[in-house]
Amino acid sequence: MMPDDLSPLAEGLGESLSLDGIERPADRAYTGIRRAILSGILKGGAHLGEEALARMTGTSRTPVREALRRLVGEGLARDEGRSRFVAEFPFEEVAVIFDIRARLEGYAARLAAERITAAELDRLAGLIEEIDRLSGPDGTSTRIQDFAKLNTAFHATVLSATRSPQMQSLSAQATAIPLELIKQFVWSQPVNVERSNRQHRDILDALAARNGNWAENIMSAHILSTKPVRPGANTTQDTQETST
Amino acid sequence: MMPDDLSPLAEGLGESLSLDGIERPADRAYTGIRRAILSGILKGGAHLGEEALARMTGTSRTPVREALRRLVGEGLARDEGRSRFVAEFPFEEVAVIFDIRARLEGYAARLAAERITAAELDRLAGLIEEIDRLSGPDGTSTRIQDFAKLNTAFHATVLSATRSPQMQSLSAQATAIPLELIKQFVWSQPVNVERSNRQHRDILDALAARNGNWAENIMSAHILSTKPVRPGANTTQDTQETST
DNA sequence: ACCCCGAATATTGTGTACAAACTCGGCACC
DNA sequence: GGTGCCGAGTTTGTACACAATATTCGGGGT
Numbered sequence: 001m002m003p004d005d006l007s008p009l010a011e012g013l014g015e016s017l018s019l020d021g022i023e024r025p026a027d028r029a030y031t032g033i034r035r036a037i038l039s040g041i042l043k044g045g046a047h048l049g050e051e052a053l054a055r056m057t058g059t060s061r062t063p064v065r066e067a068l069r070r071l072v073g074e075g076l077a078r079d080e081g082r083s084r085f086v087a088e089f090p091f092e093e094v095a096v097i098f099d100i101r102a103r104l105e106g107y108a109a110r111l112a113a114e115r116i117t118a119a120e121l122d123r124l125a126g127l128i129e130e131i132d133r134l135s136g137p138d139g140t141s142t143r144i145q146d147f148a149k150l151n152t153a154f155h156a157t158v159l160s161a162t163r164s165p166q167m168q169s170l171s172a173q174a175t176a177i178p179l180e181l182i183k184q185f186v187w188s189q190p191v192n193v194e195r196s197n198r199q200h201r202d203i204l205d206a207l208a209a210r211n212g213n214w215a216e217n218i219m220s221a222h223i224l225s226t227k228p229v230r231p232g233a234n235t236t237q238d239t240q241e242t243s244t
Numbered sequence: 245m246m247p248d249d250l251s252p253l254a255e256g257l258g259e260s261l262s263l264d265g266i267e268r269p270a271d272r273a274y275t276g277i278r279r280a281i282l283s284g285i286l287k288g289g290a291h292l293g294e295e296a297l298a299r300m301t302g303t304s305r306t307p308v309r310e311a312l313r314r315l316v317g318e319g320l321a322r323d324e325g326r327s328r329f330v331a332e333f334p335f336e337e338v339a340v341i342f343d344i345r346a347r348l349e350g351y352a353a354r355l356a357a358e359r360i361t362a363a364e365l366d367r368l369a370g371l372i373e374e375i376d377r378l379s380g381p382d383g384t385s386t387r388i389q390d391f392a393k394l395n396t397a398f399h400a401t402v403l404s405a406t407r408s409p410q411m412q413s414l415s416a417q418a419t420a421i422p423l424e425l426i427k428q429f430v431w432s433q434p435v436n437v438e439r440s441n442r443q444h445r446d447i448l449d450a451l452a453a454r455n456g457n458w459a460e461n462i463m464s465a466h467i468l469s470t471k472p473v474r475p476g477a478n479t480t481q482d483t484q485e486t487s488t
Numbered sequence: 489a490c491c492c493c494g495a496a497t498a499t500t501g502t503g504t505a506c507a508a509a510c511t512c513g514g515c516a517c518c
Numbered sequence: 519g520g521t522g523c524c525g526a527g528t529t530t531g532t533a534c535a536c537a538a539t540a541t542t543c544g545g546g547g548t
Contacts, residue, residue, distance in 0.1 A: 025502065050530070060503045060531090069310050073317030075413050082530055083512070087409070096408045097357065105348040164340045165331070169319050170414055200474065269532065294500070304533045305500090326500055326540070 025059035030067035034055040037076050037086055040180040044088035047075055062162065074176050086098050091230055094181055098227040101174050106220030108171060109203060110212040112161035120161050125206050127154045131197045144183070154200055158207070158219070181228070192226065199225065247269065269303035274311035275303040279372060281330055283322050285422040286333035292321055300481070318420050336472055338425055342471040345418050349399065350464030352415060354456040357406035364405050368448050372397045375441045388427070391437050398444055402463070425472070443469065 033053055036042040053064045070086050071077040077084045089097075131150050134143050155175075159168050199222040206215035277297055280286040297308045312328050315321040321328045332342075375394050378387050399419075403412050443466040450459035 041348060049528095051528095062502055062504090065530090066310065066313050067430050069313040070317055073314055073413075075410055078409070093408060093410060096406075100348065100349060100411065100414065102343065103351055107343060143377055163339075164337060165322070166341050166418070168346065169265050169317075170344065170417060173417070174410070174413060295498095306532055306534090309500090440501095 024063075025057075026063040028189070029053070029057045030070060031061045033064070033067050033071060034076065037071070038093055038176070038178050040178055042086050044086050046086045046088060048084040048133060074173050075177055089177060091228070094177065094228055095230075097174055097177060098223060101171070102220040102223040102227075104159070104167070104171055104174055105223055107164050108159055108164075108167050109207065109215035111164060111167065111217035112158050113187035113207050113210050113215040114210040115163050116158075116161035116207050120157055121204065122133070122206055124154060124207070125156055127157070127198060128200050128204060131193070131200070133194070144193075148179075151196065157173040158203070161207075168209075196226065270307040270310060273290035273297070273301045273303045273307040274314060277308070277315060278320065281315070282420070282422050284422055286330050288330050288422070290330045292330060296341050302432040310453075319363065333425055335472070338421065338472055339474075341418055341421060344465060345415070346464040346467040346471075348383050348411070348415055348418055349402070349467055350460040352403050352408075352411050353408050353459035354404050355408060355411065356455040357451050357454050357459040359407050360405040360451050362434050364401055365448065365452055367401055367442075368398060368451070370399070372441060372448060372477060375437070377445070378437070388437075388478075392423075395440070402447070406413055407450075440466070440470065 033048070035044070036056075042048070048068060050061045050064050050068070054061045055069075057064065071080055072084060078087050082208050086221055127150055131147060131154075134150070154159060157172075159171050162168070199218065202216065202218045203222060206218050208224075265437075277286070277292070277300075280300075286292070292312060294305045294308050298305045301308065312321060316323055316328060316437070322330050322331050332456050371394055371439075376396075378390055378394070406412070410438060445464065446462045447459065447466060450462050
């Protein structure tokens, strides 16, 4: 049975990897709006009108509404009165989010150290090698997009090794930040890719050793090492209120 | 001093104060389903049929749908295939959630120590006194419901003192757990109310002293002191993988 | 007897119509 | 000339109708 009803305006931006080839409106609306926010097409503070988003994503208002609810829940959009707006991330807030991630994913690494499987450890090792291959050939940058993908996969693997739905849900929320901000602050320095991967190796070692304390602390340090620095700050102190 | 500070997550057990007596269907659906889950009326693993919930809450499927999305986002419901089910909280997961809360709210206390206002400090002091009055007159228990409300208000005040929407959103999610489980594990021992309030006083002192390190650690300890213990465990070790 | 296939049923997904609430602008009245 | 009220337009909220899909049960075939 072939669905002859291939969506009329199917081209759009959607290059989804849906297994069936079709993509349900709800997903298209959600991923479409989300990507628009994360990529900066929809800027912080922009009004999220349902009608306009429905046109933009090629669906109707119903899927858009549900997408908006989810986005509000994830912190990418905010309710304000009756309508919704793209969440804004002032620098202070981004800094807080990184400190939260340091603690959250640190604890995740602790849990993972107890529960991770050999297969998952292998996968982490594979990802580390892939990242190495990225930074190996041509000097450093230009592949930031690829690095981001592999890096996300690495962290996602650790997260899923916790076997905790709450942990995964909370981390997902804490990780959802417009890339603009990250790129702007962190990934401007190309050296970070190699350092980051060295830390990945340490994390893998800690997990393989089943050393929860080590895993928590190295993961926490890993994330703090990527914490953005306020543009106008040259070197030390200032917003370094973090430690334990 | 109740008017100004209406924290977003103050709805815990709180009864909504419908101004006109009218309540919008969306709210009724959301709070209705949420309370049903938290109170145990809808048990873990129960199927959340939209039609049935619409009848139960006296609305139509549309508000129910949006409520379900939000609940999934909060971790109280889970998607499974096409439909939704009440989230289950095995003991291991509850333990993890408390460890997460210890870190999350601990960091919240650190932030609050930097940003809290005198008015908020006063409010905290007032709440502590109210809790004292609860446990003062008649021995201990029976007022667990009142304690829960004041305790929630205390923590919500600290959270809102962080001025961080993400922190508040994440904590709200980490705090949403069916009360059944908490009561069953933690509040069975009546002594905890007094000890808990002594810790509240310490937290207040740390905040008033603007000592972020102290605040983080005492808050973390406070939450860990209420962490459930596996029913079959008598005394020490076992699931005590937590520390830093 | 068992397996596979198909229809009937139940449940969710989507679109749309309509209602309610808010906004903004103009006009009248003070 | 300023202020307040009222109405048109816009946007969100709610309900319902219909479509699509999963599920279950029954029948027929091997």
